[in-house]
Amino acid sequence: MEDKPILHVSQVGINFGGLKAVDGFNLKLYPGELIGLIGPNGAGKTTVFNLLTGVYTPTEGEIMLNGERINGLAPFKVTRKGISRTFQNVRLFNEQSVLDNVKVAYHSLARHSIISSIFRLRNHFIGEQEMEAKAIDLLKIFQLDKVKDEKAKNLPYGGQRRLEIARALAAGPELLLLDEPAAGMNPQETNDLMELISFIREQFNLTILLIEHDMKLVMGICERISVLDHGLLIAEGTPDEVRNHPKVIEAYLGEEVISNHA
Numbered sequence: 273m274e275d276k277p278i279l280h281v282s283q284v285g286i287n288f289g290g291l292k293a294v295d296g297f298n299l300k301l302y303p304g305e306l307i308g309l310i311g312p313n314g315a316g317k318t319t320v321f322n323l324l325t326g327v328y329t330p331t332e333g334e335i336m337l338n339g340e341r342i343n344g345l346a347p348f349k350v351t352r353k354g355i356s357r358t359f360q361n362v363r364l365f366n367e368q369s370v371l372d373n374v375k376v377a378y379h380s381l382a383r384h385s386i387i388s389s390i391f392r393l394r395n396h397f398i399g400e401q402e403m404e405a406k407a408i409d410l411l412k413i414f415q416l417d418k419v420k421d422e423k424a425k426n427l428p429y430g431g432q433r434r435l436e437i438a439r440a441l442a443a444g445p446e447l448l449l450l451d452e453p454a455a456g457m458n459p460q461e462t463n464d465l466m467e468l469i470s471f472i473r474e475q476f477n478l479t480i481l482l483i484e485h486d487m488k489l490v491m492g493i494c495e496r497i498s499v500l501d502h503g504l505l506i507a508e509g510t511p512d513e514v515r516n517h518p519k520v521i522e523a524y525l526g527e528e529v530i531s532n533h534a
């Protein structure tokens with residue numbers, strides 16, 4: 273593990289009216305790590321993703337990406353800085369083809385790149401043909417190249433979830449945030465997804481933060497896990513440490529028992 277974290281979140285919080293949805297949240301992610309973020313419903317997990325990606329601005333604390341403060345940057349700027357995400361409920365352009373769903377991610381980068389190049393920033397314009405070739409290469413990895421001309425809405429659910437990850441990768445992230453990628457998948461699809469996540473981590477040199485309710489998936493592939501409950505970080509550690517943590521057991525009481533799944 274390298275010494276410098278790619279992401280360093282310190283004491284981050286946000287209020288919605290009277291509700292502290294996230295309070296004093298801390299997280300360090302090191303390059304190449306695959307870390308899980310778990311917690312009961314309403315614990316604040318998606319809110320953390322929204323804070324990290326500029327959807328919400330923290331009311332307190334600091335989010336540092338590669339040593340640079342990114343609190344409250346517009347979401348497209350956060351993407352350009354190297355953070356991509358998927359959503360809890362799949363968000364695709366349903367009427368567009370599978371291929372266009374990925375190409376649109378390259379297009380949005382390219383549009384910013386033109387502006388960037390005028391101001392001599394680092395992004396470069398990617399030509400249309402190059403974009404298409406890159407998109408098809410990505411679709412191959414996700415076994416979606418054969419259905420590239422299908423409308424996204426016609427893909428089976430597992431395919432739509434994979435397409436969302438492919439689109440997130442098109443933005444060329446260093447850090448990928450996956451919000452319940454296995455939601456609604458059957459056990460076979462979930463297993464395939466676990467392998468796919470491990471594969472893309474290696475292939476694309478990614479650091480991955482994963483929200484997931486499927487404990488088998490989380491415990492099976494994550495090196496470390498952070499646990500939120502009512503907006504507070506109640507535990508962090510290896511899957512074994514977290515599974516046996518009294519506060520975690522208490523938080524999950526009445527839900528599925530974590531230890532049964534691992």
Ligand SMILES: Nc1ncnc2c1ncn2[C@@H]1O[C@H](COP(=O)(O)OP(=O)(O)OP(=O)(O)O)[C@@H](O)[C@H]1O
Binds near residue numbers: 311315
């Ligand atoms: N924009 C918002 N305005 C008001 N309250 C919000 C907003 N976004 C989230 N919340 C509240 O913040 C709390 C945390 O929600 P969040 O969606 O982050 O939980 P979660 O851990 O992702 O839950 P789940 O596992 O059910 O997806 C909830 O009480 C939710 O109602």
